[in-house]
Amino acid sequence: MAGAFGGFKGCQKIRGPQLRSLMEAKDYFLFDCDGVIWHGEQAVTGAAKVVNALISRGKNVxxxxxxxTRPRESYVHKFFRLGFTGVMLEQIFSSGYCSALYLRDVVKVRGQVFVIGCDGLRRELQEAGIPCVEEEDDPAATIYDCALAPDVKAVLVGHDDKLTFLKLAKASCFLRDPECLFLATDNDPWHPLSGGRILPGSGSLIAALEVASGRKATVIGKPSRFMFECISSQFSGVDPAQCLMVGDRLETDMLFGSNCGLDTMLTLTGVSQLEDAEVYRSSELTANHSLVPDYVVDTIADFLPAFEELDEQIN
Structure with missing residues (x-):
């Protein structure tokens, strides 16, 4: 694990002087959104104050x-709507945006992309100049008689709340061509909803296509390193040792931080809880240790007293 706070790292709850020292030591703060910054249309209490305070103090957030599911412009509006007044477009890195950069700048796709995903994902691709298959299927069409778009060079899978069996079947057909790329925005298995219900995530769709095609998808989002490479390419001088990744999911956020050499912090306002992290910490499988956070807070609002202490020192 990265960083210089070995005396109190390793799935340890921190606050007060330790949290203040950590904030002073880091230049970049990477935040997951769902479960960390907000729940749906409700901001986590104190989150806006924390983010605005970090930005006002010259920290890179x-x-x-x-x-x-949504383009970056939509995120900017949501941040402002929920009280995060200083957030700019260039601070937002979604798996949709990074997938567009990957297709345009890394593999330099030359042809159409077949998208399983929401309109927000398509918009990110279109803004990057990536041609998408644009076709409306007849409700009565089946894979036996439908047309298949020509020149499809990649299949990109993201969250799709209008998924049909025909979309899966078409994607499976395109993936029979070994030259056709198989990409996924993320592999999150599920997302929590109110009342104890869950929403299947992109990972469940990927699994279906991996079985049908006999291939493995290249995942662009967390825990892949590519999202950090996107950040490094757009912010000069990013040093992993000066970064803190704050998230709510061990298998994505904490593993992402570990993969990229970042210090990690778990906030308990989302999916994973302290007991989950302790299970991974005591696991005999070394790979599971990469899912253990360096630090734990109940909520990112725990940062607020540290800001108050810093202000008192200045005054």
């Missing part, structure tokens, strides 16, 4: 989300 970046938002790294696997949610590909």
């Amino acid at each position: 970046v938002f790294v989300t696997n949610n590909s």
